[in-house]
Amino acid sequence: MPTEFRYITKEEMSNNIFRYKDFPVVFGLSSKYYIDKVGYYGLFFKDKLIAIAHIKITKDNICKLKAIEVKQYYQKKGYGKELLSKLEEVARNKRCKEIRLVPRDYRVFDFYKKCRYEYIHEHLMKKIL
Ligand SMILES: CC(C)(COP(=O)(O)OP(=O)(O)OC[C@H]1O[C@@H](n2cnc3c(N)ncnc32)[C@H](O)[C@@H]1OP(=O)(O)O)[C@@H](O)C(=O)NCCC(=O)NCCS
Numbered sequence: 001m002p003t004e005f006r007y008i009t010k011e012e013m014s015n016n017i018f019r020y021k022d023f024p025v026v027f028g029l030s031s032k033y034y035i036d037k038v039g040y041y042g043l044f045f046k047d048k049l050i051a052i053a054h055i056k057i058t059k060d061n062i063c064k065l066k067a068i069e070v071k072q073y074y075q076k077k078g079y080g081k082e083l084l085s086k087l088e089e090v091a092r093n094k095r096c097k098e099i100r101l102v103p104r105d106y107r108v109f110d111f112y113k114k115c116r117y118e119y120i121h122e123h124l125m126k127k128i129l
Pocket of ligand 1: 078079105
């Protein structure tokens, strides 16, 4: 069954669609930061949110990936890569020239490398235009 990728509204974030305990590594630690923000996108499988990301687009057209997490049971099955590539499409459509992030932990470097991100000046980045 295919996944559905879409924007998550502020209202959805505050009701049952999103639960911090499903995404504890990134969102559980800093839930206060993430609450009440816009810019969430999710990957849904059978109507359940299985992966979520938060992006912010700057005035100079850089897409900053602030957070990404795949629900543990669904990790290492290609969903992280799929979500990231869909976010790149969103950013491209919004005329962003690159996606940037500050990696949370060196252990995820290989994931971003597989998604063709480069490490430059303490950021991981990918040119998308
Ligand atoms: C990092 C994360 C988003 C990756 O998502 P995922 O769905 O597990 O990754 P995918 O299955 O799409 O993996 C894509 C490729 O990266 C590799 N990969 C994924 N996680 C990896 C890891 N931790 N170390 C090494 N390689 C990894 C996969 O083996 C796969 O390689 P392949 O294309 O050769 O098969 C996910 O593991 C996660 O949510 N981790 C906890 C939260 C986190 O650390 N977020 C990142 C904040 S910077």
